[in-house]
Amino acid sequence: QTEELGRRAPQWVRDRLVTMCMRCRQPFSAIVRRRHHCRACGYVVCARCSDYKAELQYDGNRLNRVCQQCYVFLTGHVVLEEQDRRHRGILEKGAAEVSDRSLLCSSLQLLDKSGKGSVGGWFVIPQDDPLVLYIYAAPQDVRAHTSIPLLGYQVKDLPQDPCRHRFQLVQSGQVLTFVAESEELKQRWMRAMTRAAAGITHPEEDVDFCDG
Numbered sequence: 001q002t003e004e005l006g007r008r009a010p011q012w013v014r015d016r017l018v019t020m021c022m023r024c025r026q027p028f029s030a031i032v033r034r035r036h037h038c039r040a041c042g043y044v045v046c047a048r049c050s051d052y053k054a055e056l057q058y059d060g061n062r063l064n065r066v067c068q069q070c071y072v073f074l075t076g077h078v079v080l081e082e083q084d085r086r087h088r089g090i091l092e093k094g095a096a097e098v099s100d101r102s103l104l105c106s107s108l109q110l111l112d113k114s115g116k117g118s119v120g121g122w123f124v125i126p127q128d129d130p131l132v133l134y135i136y137a138a139p140q141d142v143r144a145h146t147s148i149p150l151l152g153y154q155v156k157d158l159p160q161d162p163c164r165h166r167f168q169l170v171q172s173g174q175v176l177t178f179v180a181e182s183e184e185l186k187q188r189w190m191r192a193m194t195r196a197a198a199g200i201t202h203p204e205e206d207v208d209f210c211d212g
Contacts, residue, residue, distance in 0.1 A: 005074065006056045006058065009058050013044050014044075021046040022045055023046075024048070038070055039056060041067065041069075045067045048147060048149060049068055050067050050068075053065060056074075065172075095139050095140060095141045095142075095144070098134065099124055103125045104124075106122075106181075110176065111177040121138070122138055123136075125150075125193075130196060130201045131150055131201065132147050133193070135148070153193070154169070155169060164179050165179060165181070165183050166178065166180075167189065169197075
């Protein structure tokens with residue numbers, strides 16, 4: 001209940017009981033649109049709707065992942081509508097248009113949990129939203145089917161395989177494994193994702209992208 005929000009640990013809604021984000025209603029994908037729990041209300045939400053942190057009294061006032069609505073209630077901060085509109089706007093833009101103004105774009109494969117199956121797609125980090133990875137099913141699609149906020153992820157290299165150039169995004173137990181078409185392309189994606197994960201948006205700044 002509202003008066004207990006943040007003061008008492010919520011009862012989490014079970015993952016298997018929901019098929020879409022309980023805030024924005026976007027459907028979950030078995031591979032990409034991962035489920036997260038808001039630590040304040042216990043709702044099952046997508047990565048974008050849970051990309052907020054707030055202090056929770058029941059957890060010693062430590063910062064926890066919460067949904068946007070709980071963030072606003074607990075902190076009193078207003079989420080910038082401009083930022084939310086920009087994100088939604090890019091989702092609605094065609095892949096070709098976004099790719100023309102991107103920091104990096106190419107085909108990649110995203111492995112499923114077993115590591116055997118994969119889903120191919122067109123992956124883009126736009127200049128207009130450089131901390132988010134947008135995923136299209138194909139290079140000419142008119143709308144992105146999902147997005148991954150990269151801030152806070154750890155980028156990990158995987159042992160070289162002559163047939164599979166693999167790397168991972170890791171955060172709070174969530175692991176996403178990507179396969180690039182070449183070692184050179186893999187390194188470019190690792191650098192771009194590491195910059196985004198560190199919050200770097202200016203091209204002149206640099207970081208050590210290799211985290212083995």
